[in-house]
Amino acid sequence: MDADKNVSVVREGFLVKRGHVVHNWKARWFVLTPDKLLYYKYEGGKRDSCQRGKILLKDCEITCPFLEYENRPLVFKLQTKHGVEHFLEACSREERDDWAGDITAAIHKLEANHDETATEQQEPAGTQFHNLSKVLDSMYDVHSGIKMSNHVEQGSTYSNCFSGSAVVDWLVFMQLALTRVEAVTLASALLEEGLLRTVGQKSVEALRTAGLSEQFMDDSTALYSFPQSLKKRGSVKAETSLSAMELSGRVVKRGYLLKQGHRRKNWKVRLFVLRSEPSFLHYYDPTKDDISPAGGFALRGCLVSSLEDNGVPSGVKGNIQGNLFKIITQSDTHYFIQAPTHQEKMDWIDAIREGTTSSS
Incomplete structure (x- = not known):
């Protein structure tokens, strides 16, 4: 019997989950309730009635985006109060951020219910105090920096570049910005100082037409790269294929x-x-x-x-x-x-x- 029949469902859908013991990735059907995240196997096109696992959300910490998997930019991480880590991947940035938003709201609600008086003071955003050349050095770091790859825009292949969304994800993940909006402001400053450059039509057009704060696009199809003056770092050869x-x-x-x-x-x-x-x-x-x-x-x-x-x-x-x-x-x-x-x-x-x- 599924004991959670009468519980209100906040959200449900497929996410891909990394296994705890064998680190393989499996698609599971997730159901978010006000206090836990349940997951089920989907066998032969039908959801198992038997629950495969649950993650209790009370005192959980969420990291979104979680960018330590090179080929998986859509992962977020949930860490339970006992330190168990769960890695979950969505099908798009919107889905990832919607799931993370709903889970974060559930965690905050549980905190508020637990202690009405506790108010968390958040540090004011400090974008303007960033040393931009240090940010560039971090971005350019071979190990923890932003990953460069080939991208196709309108039939042309560009090598050694990254998307605007990838930059915003990275700045938030590295805690150089608290929010996506703040990350866009920081990236726009890098662009303005010539520490990033536009690649392809979309980003060039945005730089030409936008106001100062919106020069940089949080968009997975707008392309950027490092300035030509930086030495090539493990450069990727552009391959054109069918x-x-x-x-x-x-x-x-x-x-x-x-x-x-x-x-x-x-x-x-x-x-x-x-x-x-x-x-x-x-x-x-x-x-x-x-x-x-x-x-x-x-x-x-x-x-x-x-x-x-x-x-x-x-x-x-x-x-x-x-x-x-x-x-x-x-x-x-x-x-x-x-x-x-x-x-x-x-x-x-x-x-x-x-x-x-x-x-x-």
Whole structure:
């Protein structure tokens, strides 16, 4: 029996969790209640009724973003009052920050209930006192600095750069800024002093048109790099490959969905990323990373249809929850996909349909 049937649910959805003993990453279904975070296994496209674990939120500490995993910028860390660490990864920055916001609010509420009189004094933000060249040195540090990689913008590949969001994440994680807003102000100051430079169209345009405080973009598609005067640090060679064009589109939607395998017909949680111009749908194995897709296809000429929840459609195997839809590609490959909720199913179908029309 699940003892938590009557507890109010603040939020629920897929997160990828790192195992305690074996440090592998597994997708789990998480349910946030006012005082704990419960997680369940998702087997064959259905949530286990049996709870796999719970994290009591009272006296927990949250670190968001947590940037010590090089290929996983969307992780946040929860540390319980007994010092047990839980590493959880969301499907997008928005999702990560929403989960972290709701968990933080629950922790604060538990604190307030515990001691009405305790008021925490926070130090005033000290952005203006930062020594900018020291911040640059920290960012440039080989071990704890910001990671440089190749990025594609509008079909061009840029090497040795990073996104605006990655800079903001790093400044918050390193506690050089308390909030994202403060981090943007600090990054704008670095930009103004020539300690960072714009790369590609989006960031150049923002610098040209914005006011002084908004010169820097907290955006995962706006690119920046270190000034040319700094020596190359472990530079990354730009590689152009077939997928560079596929992966160059603007990200329209990201989320965890269940996909039926083509051969074994088993259901697995995958991170789906929908891009436009050019319109492609890629999916990634969330236990690995979101850099190399496990598969994907162009949306041009695709047909997407919602499947009814009564009865099991032909071609579908296993114990399914519902919220099914089907995509038939131009090359007549059939993809069966399940969303966690009816609303998410409809949102994905609409977004994919839009992609099929905009790319034709």
